[in-house]
Amino acid sequence: MSKMTLQIDGSTHVVDVPSDQPLLYTLTDQLKFKGPRFGCGLAQCGTCTVLVNNQVVRSCVTPTSAVANPASKIRTLDGLAQGNKLHPMQTAFIEEQAAQCGYCTNGWIMQSIALLEKNPRATDEQIIQGLDNLQCRCGSHIAILRAVKSARETMKA
Amino acid sequence: MNSTNITRREFLQSSSALVVGVSGAFPAIDALAQNATPKILGPNPSQLDTWIKIGKDGLVTINSGKMDCGQGLDVAYSQIAAEELDVPLSQVIVLFGDTRSSANQGGGSASSGIRQGAVPIRNAAAEARRVLVGLAAQELGAKPEQLDVVDGKVFIKDNPSKSVTYAQLIANKEFSTSLEWNKKIGNDLNVTGLAKPKNVADYKIVGKDAARRDIKDHVLAKEHFTAHIRPDNLLHGRAIRPPQAGASVISVDKNSVAFVPNVKVFHKDNFVAVVAQTEWDAVRAARALKVKWTTENRPLKGGDKEMYNYIKNATPTFTNAVPMFFGKKDYNAQPTFDALKTSAKVIESEYFAPFQAHARIAPSCGVVDVKSDSVQIWTDAQKPHFQRQGIAKFLNIDPEKVEAKWMHGAGSYGRSDADEAPYEAALLSKEYGQPVRVQWSREEGIAWSPKGPAAIISMKAGLDDKNNVSAWLFKAKGFNGWDIKFNAESPEHTLVGMQTGHKKWTAYNYNIPEESYKFANHVHWWETVAPYVEQASPMRTAHLRAPQEMQTRFAQECFIDEVAMAGNMDPVAFRLKHIQEPREKEILEAVVKKFGWDSNYKSKKSGDIQTGRGVALYNGYQSYAAVACEVEVNKKTGKVWVKRIVVGMDCGLIINPSGVKAALEGQIMQGISRALYEEIKFDDNRVTSVDWNTYRIASMKDIPGQIDIVMLNRPDKPSGGVAEPGLVSLPAAIANAIFNATQVRVRQYPLTPARLKGLMV
Numbered sequence: 001m002s003k004m005t006l007q008i009d010g011s012t013h014v015v016d017v018p019s020d021q022p023l024l025y026t027l028t029d030q031l032k033f034k035g036p037r038f039g040c041g042l043a044q045c046g047t048c049t050v051l052v053n054n055q056v057v058r059s060c061v062t063p064t065s066a067v068a069n070p071a072s073k074i075r076t077l078d079g080l081a082q083g084n085k086l087h088p089m090q091t092a093f094i095e096e097q098a099a100q101c102g103y104c105t106n107g108w109i110m111q112s113i114a115l116l117e118k119n120p121r122a123t124d125e126q127i128i129q130g131l132d133n134l135q136c137r138c139g140s141h142i143a144i145l146r147a148v149k150s151a152r153e154t155m156k157a
Numbered sequence: 158m159n160s161t162n163i164t165r166r167e168f169l170q171s172s173s174a175l176v177v178g179v180s181g182a183f184p185a186i187d188a189l190a191q192n193a194t195p196k197i198l199g200p201n202p203s204q205l206d207t208w209i210k211i212g213k214d215g216l217v218t219i220n221s222g223k224m225d226c227g228q229g230l231d232v233a234y235s236q237i238a239a240e241e242l243d244v245p246l247s248q249v250i251v252l253f254g255d256t257r258s259s260a261n262q263g264g265g266s267a268s269s270g271i272r273q274g275a276v277p278i279r280n281a282a283a284e285a286r287r288v289l290v291g292l293a294a295q296e297l298g299a300k301p302e303q304l305d306v307v308d309g310k311v312f313i314k315d316n317p318s319k320s321v322t323y324a325q326l327i328a329n330k331e332f333s334t335s336l337e338w339n340k341k342i343g344n345d346l347n348v349t350g351l352a353k354p355k356n357v358a359d360y361k362i363v364g365k366d367a368a369r370r371d372i373k374d375h376v377l378a379k380e381h382f383t384a385h386i387r388p389d390n391l392l393h394g395r396a397i398r399p400p401q402a403g404a405s406v407i408s409v410d411k412n413s414v415a416f417v418p419n420v421k422v423f424h425k426d427n428f429v430a431v432v433a434q435t436e437w438d439a440v441r442a443a444r445a446l447k448v449k450w451t452t453e454n455r456p457l458k459g460g461d462k463e464m465y466n467y468i469k470n471a472t473p474t475f476t477n478a479v480p481m482f483f484g485k486k487d488y489n490a491q492p493t494f495d496a497l498k499t500s501a502k503v504i505e506s507e508y509f510a511p512f513q514a515h516a517r518i519a520p521s522c523g524v525v526d527v528k529s530d531s532v533q534i535w536t537d538a539q540k541p542h543f544q545r546q547g548i549a550k551f552l553n554i555d556p557e558k559v560e561a562k563w564m565h566g567a568g569s570y571g572r573s574d575a576d577e578a579p580y581e582a583a584l585l586s587k588e589y590g591q592p593v594r595v596q597w598s599r600e601e602g603i604a605w606s607p608k609g610p611a612a613i614i615s616m617k618a619g620l621d622d623k624n625n626v627s628a629w630l631f632k633a634k635g636f637n638g639w640d641i642k643f644n645a646e647s648p649e650h651t652l653v654g655m656q657t658g659h660k661k662w663t664a665y666n667y668n669i670p671e672e673s674y675k676f677a678n679h680v681h682w683w684e685t686v687a688p689y690v691e692q693a694s695p696m697r698t699a700h701l702r703a704p705q706e707m708q709t710r711f712a713q714e715c716f717i718d719e720v721a722m723a724g725n726m727d728p729v730a731f732r733l734k735h736i737q738e739p740r741e742k743e744i745l746e747a748v749v750k751k752f753g754w755d756s757n758y759k760s761k762k763s764g765d766i767q768t769g770r771g772v773a774l775y776n777g778y779q780s781y782a783a784v785a786c787e788v789e790v791n792k793k794t795g796k797v798w799v800k801r802i803v804v805g806m807d808c809g810l811i812i813n814p815s816g817v818k819a820a821l822e823g824q825i826m827q828g829i830s831r832a833l834y835e836e837i838k839f840d841d842n843r844v845t846s847v848d849w850n851t852y853r854i855a856s857m858k859d860i861p862g863q864i865d866i867v868m869l870n871r872p873d874k875p876s877g878g879v880a881e882p883g884l885v886s887l888p889a890a891i892a893n894a895i896f897n898a899t900q901v902r903v904r905q906y907p908l909t910p911a912r913l914k915g916l917m918v
Contacts, residue, residue, distance in 0.1 A: 034380075038596060039567075041599055042599060081377055086376070093375075101568040102375030103565075132857045135854060136518065138226075139823035141856070142822045142825070145857065
């Protein structure tokens with residue numbers, strides 16, 4: 001067990017967990033975050049996605065110790081809305097009704113934000129390419145693509 | 158009775174007596190559909206209070222024994238109840254699948270959410286309005302017929318200032334009103350009151366777009382999934398699976414996990430699991446635990462490479478011949494064989510359908526708290542009421558003391574692995590006296606999850622010298638459709654149940670298509686073959702979304718094209734000539750019109766890319782669906798992209814058009830996924846599809862370039878099923894389009910690049 005400090009959504013969290021414990025389990029089991037979720041444990045679906053310094057990170061294969069430092073700023077879906085103010089990506093997902101079961105929504109929102117923050121003018125092709133490694137089993141891809149395209153416009157504003 | 162009104166499933170049910178005679182041990186398909194009044198477990202369906210409660214703020218709560226797979230069924234139910242009660246849509250909420258508060262409506266099943274599950278809700282809401290207006294009449298000193306209701310307020314029509322609200326009349330009180338219950342539980346459960354529901358012509362809320370209510374919770378990470386349930390003193394469990402299908406435990410080395418703090422090792426018969434205080438501890442202990450298993454001799458007999466030979470050569474375990482157009486039981490195939498002998502042309506083809514997986518985005522998760530006098534189950538299984546019965550039986554506890562609460566889950570497309578983890582958690586919680594959460598691994602979620610069965614489907618048709626169809630023969634031979642039962646109301650229908658000695662049932666079923674066409678001398682039959690491994694097999698089968706219908710429709714709807722071609726006819730014109738049901742004709746006509754189907758269409762070539770178009774039909778679940786698509790095939794790589802698709806549906810009266818549209822969009826993607834990519838791979842010993850690399854599903858790049866959805870609303874027809882019909886004929890439509898593009902007829906799906914590349918060289 002090792003005591004580690006994590007910077008998540010602007011807050012400091014201290015945990016005492018095995019240093020090789022994947023970040024996902026620290027977030028869900030110890031800290032009760034609900035956005036990142038277990039889907040595969042293999043970095044193949046994106047359901048566990050968080051952003052670390054605005055980069056997409058699959059928390060299911062990232063040891064907690066790898067991000068337990070003051071320089072690693074972790075962002076989660078749980079902390080995305082500022083009070084009642086939703087992130088434009090969240091608003092777009094609601095407006096486009098871009099979920100069926102909603103279990104994978106976390107990965108799509110977080111990775112889409114990282115993609116558009118990096119490249120606000122991403123073309124449709126770049127969005128499709130940039131999200132192609134995420135899995136959705138219910139088949140919400142069509143609505144999700146509409147939502148991300150819509151957020152591309154509102155995030156610019 | 159008009160024989161075409163009997164659905165295929167109803168026929169199979171009505172013919173179960175015949176099946177008993179042949180197999181000797183065929184349990185009734187739904188024992189609960191028998192004549193005797195079933196025992197009531199939980200709330201009494203014949204009480205209006207079971208279905209509807211009105212709070213002091215006027216909020217109407219509907220208690221439903223169904224669940225929602227992410228298609229907004231709660232919104233549709235709210236529309237129906239709001240309509241009947243004359244309250245605003247926003248004033249109605251729906252609680253799903255809690256055994257404490259709802260009757261057993263069969264949970265998620267056979268696209269029955271609206272077509273069956275909504276019927277008692279509509280009737281109960283209408284009856285509640287009648288009772289409330291009666292109470293208001295006493296309160297206001299008027300006759301019920303002098304009253305009207307707007308937004309939950311009852312008023313005298315001639316003197317609207319005299320009014321009383323529903324909340325004032327009933328808040329915190331009971332209706333204490335009896336309903337006529339049809340004495341069925343499960344999908345067929347219905348209740349009726351004295352009130353007659355409204356006429357469709359008077360609808361103001363039903364039939365209009367209404368948004369999902371749970372999406373905001375999803376995007377804010379507020380939704381509670383089963384995986385989020387964390388009661389105090391929770392333990393985390395995880396099972397260990399054998400390296401070979403059918404292997405038994407010889408010994409377990411508990412010391413191999415001594416490095417994990419406070420870990421416990423559970424072993425009963427062939428079920429081995431670890432239990433730990435954190436999820437990661439359970440994961441690493443499960444990976445490390447050394448278990449010695451028996452060695453089996455090629456239990457999966459050559460794997461997927463030999464599978465179709467296995468089916469072909471197997472002696473059928475069960476055969477069931479079904480005459481065309483159900484209801485006629487005087488079935489005789491001889492005229493068909495005779496007609497084939499004398500036909501001018503005989504067309505013959507075999508089609509191959511793979512094992513496919515539910516592959517939910519997260520594998521099974523269940524949390525169970527077994528206390529000395531009560532059991533609480535948190536589950537996302539589709540049928541929490543049946544699961545409660547099954548877990549009670551498994552633990553040998555009075556079902557009255559067991560309650561299940563349905564939670565949001567990671568998708569749900571039939572009898573998936575969702576039922577499995579809760580059973581395992583129950584066993585472990587009983588053993589350790591603490592609540593236990595079991596989260597399956599990705600590998601378990603694909604390799605050890607129930608599967609849709611593989612089959613070979615043989616088709617034969619005769620044409621006379623004028624190209625009229627003179628005979629039509631359909632024969633499916635495949636793995637059993639239900640090694641485990643869809644309801645999971647008994648432990649033998651689960652992996653852990655079988656691993657702990659509950660013997661698999663012996664009921665057999667494959668399938669035949671719900672027939673669209675009428676031909677002379679038309680015969681269908683199906684046969685099942687023995688499973689590779691009888692008990693606790695990773696290849697055990699169960700209902701996967703539109704069970705066996707994709708397999709049978711793939712054959713039927715590709716073969717129709719082949720016969721049309723042999724007779725030199727356009728595939729749409731040929732279908733229209735033989736379709737029996739006018740509604741099915743109309744949906745096909747609407748789809749091809751939207752598509753711009755032109756019988757003079759010429760497939761296009763541009764470099765390696767060849768473009769072609771195809772069509773396919775489906776009817777079932779009291780709905781009619783048609784698909785037309787244009788695909789691009791890369792001749793060099795074998796890669797297929799659906800460039801354009803039109804999906805049309807006639808599902809009778811539409812409750813929520815936006816919900817139907819969303820459901821169809823989802824079915825387009827899952828249909829493309831099952832058509833192009835999905836097949837369970839396995840070798841001699843084990844399933845080798847274990848993750849998203851070895852069991853590929855559709856992704857963002859598979860989104861069609863243009864999507865059109867055609868919905869034919871039929872206010873005069875009962876609502877049909879929406880959640881399955883749109884996806885069934887995708888593989889056939891795409892295969893037909895591939896043929897049109899390349900002149901290569903691919904009779905096996907999935908239509909993977911490797912398979913197509915091999916055929917096109």
